[in-house]
Amino acid sequence: MDQIAIPVEVTPQEISRETSLGAAIELCIKVAGYERKEVQAKLHMDKAQFSRWASGDEGVVWPKFKQVMDYCGNDAPLLWMFHDRGYDLNSIRKLETETEKENRRLREENAALRRVLTGSKA
Numbered sequence: 005m006d007q008i009a010i011p012v013e014v015t016p017q018e019i020s021r022e023t024s025l026g027a028a029i030e031l032c033i034k035v036a037g038y039e040r041k042e043v044q045a046k047l048h049m050d051k052a053q054f055s056r057w058a059s060g061d062e063g064v065v066w067p068k069f070k071q072v073m074d075y076c077g078n079d080a081p082l083l084w085m086f087h088d089r090g091y092d093l094n095s096i097r098k099l100e101t102e103t104e105k106e107n108r109r110l111r112e113e114n115a116a117l118r119r120v121l122t123g124s125k126a
Contacts, residue, residue, distance in 0.1 A: 012036050014080045016093035026058035028084030029072065036076035047071050 012035050022028045033043050044054050049068065056062035057069075064081075073079050087093055100108065 010077055012077045014078045014083065016083070016087070019080055019083045019093060020087050022080075022084050024060060025064070025081060025084060025088075026060055028081040029058055031084075032073060032076045032078055032080040035078055035080065038076060043072060043075060047075060 014031065014035050018031060018035070019028065022031055030040070033040055040054065043049070044051055047068070049072075053062065057064055069081065073081060083093055083096070086096060
């Protein structure tokens with residue numbers, strides 16, 4: 005499942021305030037504007053399993069975990085794990101997608117053509 009929600013920014017400060025992976029999952033859902041029940045229903049997740057994730061009683065299954073983040077449009081739980089392991093969240097960045105890379109290349113090409121057409125060196 006690809007990301008279906010509009011991306012929602014979660015700040016490093018919000019993430020670092022969470023004390024557990026379960027709390028980070030709840031943050032992921034909250035900043036997306038959803039209730040836990042909505043996400044469980046939409047992704048056909050077992051309520052008990054979700055509760056075990058939140059409490060830390062059960063390990064997270066990556067495909068389902070990824071679905072939650074994709075549906076909510078943010079990576080708060082993943083970023084929390086980085087934070088918990090001592091990473092600087094301000095220096096982590098996503099790589100460009102192929103679409104973003106193509107858009108950037110086309111913008112650069114367009115700007116170069118404009119410079120040629122207008123005789124500008126800027």
